[in-house]
Amino acid sequence: MSVTTASPPVPSRLRTRALAVAGAVAASLAVWAVGEPLLGHDLVVAAPDQRPMDLGASQILVFSLLPGLLGWALLAVLERVTSRAGTVWAVLALLVLALSFAPLLSVEATGGSKAVLALTHVAVGAVLVPAFLRTTGARR
Structure with missing residues (x-):
């Protein structure tokens, strides 16, 4: 008599990429939560010839969700058009x-505000790039 153990199901490409986008949003919101409410860096930025904009959680959510979805679409x-999709996409x-x-x-913003915003960019990239690349080798 032989006993066979079932291996855990491999997550689908769709699920992995959706979780990556959600993770990128969560990571950027976590950076924002530490930077603004906890450390007190008001994320107020003023572009030349524009009114200052206070970046809250909703703006951080949108500005981290959009690159995730656009990156997914591009990948x-x-x-569909190249066998080197992962390499091209990563570059x-x-x-x-x-x-x-x-x-x-x-x-125009304080140094602390710019640092928090830069870290949100890094957080999004740190989640999306490896997660999306991990799914490029998977075959349907």
Whole structure:
């Protein structure tokens, strides 16, 4: 008599990517929660010729959700048109992450506020890039 143990089901690509987007949002909100309410860095930024904007949890949620969804969509398109989708996507994702810091140089905000905002960018990238790359090798 032989005993067979069932291995845990491998998460689907869809589920893994959805959890990655949710995780990126949660990570950026966690950075915001530590930076603004706990440490007291008001995330008020003023772009040239614009009124100051106070970035609260809802703005952080939106600005972390959008890159996750757009990155997912781009990866899905790349997977349909190239066999090197993961590599192409990773290069583009890291380039976008690097470019996302540019606005921090042109807005007026305290050093602490800029640091918190920069860390939210890093948090989103730190969750999305490895999670999405982990799903590119999986076959349907």
